[in-house]
Amino acid sequence: MPTRVCSPERCRSPPDAWPSFVAGPWWGAVVFEYAWKESAFVALVVAGALITRVVDYDETAALLGAGRRTRLRLVWLPLATPALIISGAITFVYTLGSYEVAWLLGRTYPEPLSVMAVRLYNDANLAARDEAAAVALTAVALAAAAGGIAFALLRRSAVWR
Template sequence: MNRRTASSRRAALLVLPALLPTVLVLGAGLGAAVIQSLGLLPLVGKPELSSAAYRALVVDDVLTGLGVSVAIAAASTSLALLVGATAAVLVQRSRIGGLAAVAAAVVPIPHLVGAATVGLLLADSGLVARLVGAQPGTFPALVGGPWWVAVVLELAWKESAFVAVVVLSSLATTERDLDEAAAGLGAGPWQRLRRVTLPLAAPALVVSGTISFAYVVGSYEVAWLLGRTYPEPLAVLAFRLFSDTDLTMRPQALAVAVLTVAVAAGALVAGAALLRRVAVLR
């Protein structure tokens, strides 16, 4: 056994105490959702293996919801990566500790609180409309509008703080020494950014972007509060069906939830493949 293999096994053993409970909780929840969506654990009636819940879904609603979910996740994740990476580089280059503290303080704020705050700011009768003196009916429909602006901005704001913290952690150990070495060899600021900082930050950007994308796909509260009533993202559709007073809709809700998990899992697999590619390029 070489030293690298031994180090990998030690790292895996250190992760196990946190990994096992997470896998058990997520596995139990996902397993229960799959079983109920297949009719094996009904709230009413006899258990019977069936795909009726999936066949009962309105295909147009599911496909439209899938498109909306992916579009919101892609837009908010892209904006979060841009803002978070920029903030991390600024902190690393200028040593502005206050900006890092702000990013760390934003991470634990619940999305529900952030959504309520953004709604109060960007609604047609919100604080921003009052500050600019917009007349009734003239302020852009940012909340509940056709382009999901408020939803994307709230998700990007929250996830950009997460991206900044992850990227800062990845740059904290080696970036300064390599940057100083490159400067000593005559590299300018833009060359050091392109040749040193961005390659070092690339794995952290891939990881944080993948996590953010998967989270946004499965998150419902922000789109539920700030988005349109139709079309609905998959997570909002699942929540609406789950909270329906008709208990026979529960299997359909869990079927949509399973599809949402499949989309998020696909994003995680794609992110893992991209991470391996980035590691090879480095």
């Protein structure tokens, strides 16, 4: 059985062979992958927050004559809001720090902060480590700001009081 040897030019797929959804201008594949990956976590947090309290309130609203849409708007969503805020903040911080999906499926320019930090840290030039630390510190500051915004939104919600 003959072995197949191919040159790098023959075995590589050209950039035009990839669909524009992957590494395209709108980051579609990256967004869908993170949405798929984090949807189970968000659903678990929201279900855990709703399962203990929503049945009593929902039955009470139904007995008082509220329809399905009214119960969704006035019972389910206010009770789910704190869980959505917290899980949204956790998901944002996680996706801000993970680099593998954006590195594999995203475009090469502009780079996300996490991809840039890993690339600069692994650079052969040790002077790039300072830049990697600055990029990582920027990502940490953004994560702290997201946490602060999430807690400010939680304090404003009616369930928090």
